[in-house]
Amino acid sequence: MAAVTYTVTDTCTACGACLLTCPEHAFVVGVPLQVRADRCTDCGECVEICPADAIVRA
Ligand code: SF4
Ligand code: SF4
Numbered sequence: 001m002a003a004v005t006y007t008v009t010d011t012c013t014a015c016g017a018c019l020l021t022c023p024e025h026a027f028v029v030g031v032p033l034q035v036r037a038d039r040c041t042d043c044g045e046c047v048e049i050c051p052a053d054a055i056v057r058a
Pocket of ligand 2: 019
């Protein structure tokens with residue numbers, strides 16, 4: 001379990017790519033999207049895939 005959390009900013013276009021990419025299913029659907037810190041392993045794949053650069057490591 002990682003203590004790192006990620007934040008989705010308002011540049012998100014709700015494309016859904018991060019939801020499909022996250023191997024841990026850590027994203028919680030909402031506005032804004034939330035990342036469950038208890039699931040996220042800090043792999044960084046969501047940051048790489050996001051076309052809007054909306055996911056920031058916090
Ligand atoms: S860093 Fe990896 S595990 Fe964490 S939310 Fe992004 S894709 Fe999922
Ligand atoms: S990949 Fe980026 S733009 Fe697409 S839903 Fe996720 S945070 Fe939003």
